[in-house]
Structures are given as C-alpha cells and as structure tokens.
Amino acid sequence: MNNGLAKTITRQEDHILIAMTGELTIHTAPDFHKSLLEYDSTPDGHWVFDLHKITYIDSAGVGTLVDIFRRSKKNGSRMSLVGMNRQVRSVFEITKLDKFFPIFESVQDALGS
Secondary structure, eight states, X not given: OOOOEEEEEEEETTEEEEXXXXXXXXXXXXXXXXXXXXXXXXXXXXXXXXXXXEEEEOHHHHHHHHHHHHHHHHTTOEEEEEOOOHHHHHHHHHTTGGGTSOEESSHHHHHTO
C-alpha cells in the first residue's frame, strides 16, 4: 500500500500547521520526518498535524509522529493531531496513543487549545 504522501507546511504566528494527504507509512514516513527537521528547533511553538486527508497510517507513520512529539516536548513546544478518520483513530486507540496525544476535531479547536 503506497499511494504517497503530500504535505503543506505553513507558519501562523507560533503555530506550525502541517496538512497531510495520502498515506503515512514505512514508504513515506522517512522523507516526511526529514522534511520536518528544519522546524525541529522552534521553541515554544505549537505543531498542528491536520490528518483529515490521511487515508492510512502504519507503525512507521505512528512512530514518526511519536518521535516528533518527543522532540517537540524536549524543545518546549506542543503538538496536536487533528481530524482522524476511523482507521487512523483506531490505530491510536488500539495502541492507547489517543491518551498520549492531544487530539482535536478541527484545526481551529487545536489552535485554540
């Protein structure tokens, strides 16, 4: 299953908005992770990952988000996930990561948190 991953990264004040489309898998996660490293040193920021258009996520994709979460905490930043479909949410529920990550229905909700 490899349909690729497209992303748009924008800054909005102290927020880094990452809108993703496609699959976050072992095939796409390494390049995605590498593309975020330039933003890694943003202290006191808020990473908001819009997952509305993510159609599939595997353990490599989850691992990438966990690593970014860990790095953001280390740098004094926050991270939120937004708009999970049923498949993506079930992965987070099965792994109990839904208790670990702040999860919101909309980008506006995450920005207001």
